Amino acid sequence: MSENGALPLRGKVLTVDTMNPNVKKVDYAVRGPIVQRAVQIEKELKEGVKKPFEEVIKANIGDAHAMGQRPITFFRQVMALCTYPQLLDDNKFPEDAKNRARRILQSCGGNSIGAYTSSQGIDCVRHDVANYIQRRDGGIPSDPDNIYLTTGASDGIVTILKLLTAGEGRTRTGVMISIPQYPLYSASLAELGAVQINYYLNEEKCWSLDISELQRSLQAAREHCNPRVLCIINPGNPTGQVQSRQCIEDVIRFAAKENLFLMADEVYQDNVYAEGCEFHSFKKVLFEMGPEYSSKLELASFHSTSKCYMGECGFRGGYLEVINMDPEVKAQLTKLVSVRLCPPVPGQALMDLVVNSPQPGEPSYQTFIKERTAVLSALAEKAKLTEEILNTVPGISCNPVQGAMYSFPRITLPERAINEAKAKGQAPDMFYCMKLLEETGICLVPGSGFGQREGTYHFRMTILPPTDKLKIMLNKLKEFHQKFTQQYS
């Protein structure tokens, strides 16, 4: 201490130099600089700053309600009943909603969604999830003990990656992820210090997955790490492809042969639009391939309340199912999730409604089906619209949006634009997207945030804005692209 008793001036305990180095390596483009600037611009607009547009259109994130989609009435009715059970006496609510609410409340401590639940999730919800999977997969059994409810699919994915991360140097766990990828994967791997192994999807073949590319990527990775995990997103984000049954079989065969743990991110399982495309769960295909595979391959699959027709992102509901997981490891998983006590109970309850929706004959059935169909057919229409309009623009080429909620078109950028971006230290597609935002208010995510083949440029755009807004947006984008190309030619 100095004479007057003041403490000597010392630096901070926690600085970027002394913080967790893995956290520093994390990157998360979906909420990166473009989005931060978009939020700023929104504030400026509110404060009356003049711009060449009146509002920011956020097509950067798969957030259906934020883009105006209405919640499914039945789901919200049951959730309101669970939240404030006095409403159970209200005759404005249908009987099936009340029954669902009573059942959920009965399985909560003190009949309250304010109690902690078992860390793995509410018993009856896990049973309902297992029944749903069994129905979905044509009767292939699902064991509630293999179901873990999660805080959104994000939480489940990170948890399984965490279990799998071990070793040091050349024995460090390597995890194969598709490029382009959903950046949760690269971010989590960076945080965990696991090795990211890239395999490229085939843009020329509608973003499909080639086994030869898996093989190439695995071979290369074996030189420097211990590849143990293969992650698949189907339907794909950001690329919107839907995998064929054949492809899934090939992937399973590959994973079995190469002794890889398979992680199947199936949060878009209801989001399939293109003709001839169908969702096949990895689990179903695995079991249809016979006991040689189904008794052996270790698989974790993930689902969420955030996507599909419900789009309830804010509730952070989700589940994972593990297949063929070593029982001792499962005990470790159960212990690990118990540290955070339990997933949010409203999210658990909502997940229950998704897997146990109104049935024919129940009072809410008609409305439910009407609402669900409306959402899914609007999405199908917008998927088509997006592809069509984008492909009319010279310098933009867009694969069919077969599923999920995104288009990932390739853009041709003039040499001068690329150089100007590089001079600024920016990825060229970031430069493009930033300009687009400033000039039109359209908020997209540059392809570089998801990964892409060297020298190619893309952006990701959700198909979620309401049809009329989407059309306006696509046309503004077309205009911008033409102007941009001219300006830099």
Place this chain on the structure above:
Amino acid sequence: MSENGALPLRGKVLTVDTMNPNVKKVDYAVRGPIVQRAVQIEKELKEGVKKPFEEVIKANIGDAHAMGQRPITFFRQVMALCTYPQLLDDNKFPEDAKNRARRILQSCGGNSIGAYTSSQGIDCVRHDVANYIQRRDGGIPSDPDNIYLTTGASDGIVTILKLLTAGEGRTRTGVMISIPQYPLYSASLAELGAVQINYYLNEEKCWSLDISELQRSLQAAREHCNPRVLCIINPGNPTGQVQSRQCIEDVIRFAAKENLFLMADEVYQDNVYAEGCEFHSFKKVLFEMGPEYSSKLELASFHSTSKCYMGECGFRGGYLEVINMDPEVKAQLTKLVSVRLCPPVPGQALMDLVVNSPQPGEPSYQTFIKERTAVLSALAEKAKLTEEILNTVPGISCNPVQGAMYSFPRITLPERAINEAKAKGQAPDMFYCMKLLEETGICLVPGSGFGQREGTYHFRMTILPPTDKLKIMLNKLKEFHQKFTQQYS
């Protein structure tokens, strides 16, 4: 492959030998073997198995609603309105509840709690939290930019520990935690691979904190790691003590002198019962000590919707406030939390209600105050009752439960019991608690799950059961302890 095309039998990809070694080291007693056995026993009772008791009393976890506490009406009304906004037209709901709901909905994307929010949490909620802190701390300013909403306090605590973990070997981050501790801390440190540094609370002086013990523990730790963090739980879990203002000042002075980042777990800030005790936030004391400290010391403090008078554990709401955090590190924190998108929105909304509860003159004010007072005075009564009855038992000695929700009495175990436990490979207090569970249905957590001085034994019991049940439980416990002592003497 073998001749008939079958795959060679290979081991699992993921086994306890090849999994994340840090996860293996994690221990979480609050949901450990005792609780697992309790769940089993409940099932057996349901199936009609005869037991010397009719129900399991879970006094193992601070889960108020599960023990029969009713939710605060106003909170649930607003939550129901947010969930199903059609109810805004219903005249059964008071105007102040509707106003709160409208305000929350207006700050959600698409006016839906089903939209993702900003990763740091809803803007207006963070403003309300800052205002609450400012009021609580007698006007000391709080900046909404320093507030992060979290998935329960657990999430916030793990996130800050994660930021702070760095270095290898002797430079590895060391984190000082009290013994006994809330096992989230030891579990998270194990998972992160940080070094746990124990300092012991002084049981003889009502579980108070001695600076000389902090000094001893720090000195010892400096031999083998890089101590950078000091964690304090006030009011204490599992020990129920409330720190004096003087003690907090001393701790702050110590942390400043030793260049430690301070983490203040203040989730029990409304749970103070004993006469002469009062809650002082670390932040308030820090700022009252003058700029010499308040301009320098790095502090993170944590709050939750799970405890206090609301006990809304299932919603997983919480916040953290950072003080004097390096701006670059704050940017890293913001990036890190964005990977999981956002905390559950119902939990965020509930946190808002806690910090922005009904005001005098508003229609819900009277009921709210009545409900809150009822909960807190019942807890105060039960805190006293617990201490009194336990101290009538020879071989049990219990400090006053000044705050939080737990008693942590010391138990004297006969030598023969200790030996029998050790022969079974069990901690002696685990042996005791397991027997108690089997014979009486009372579910407690052994002291060994929280840490205790070598050769001493304790259990943790919540004071949450309704008063009449608590009395029955305490008397059963008394009887058991006497029988147990006799049996093993």
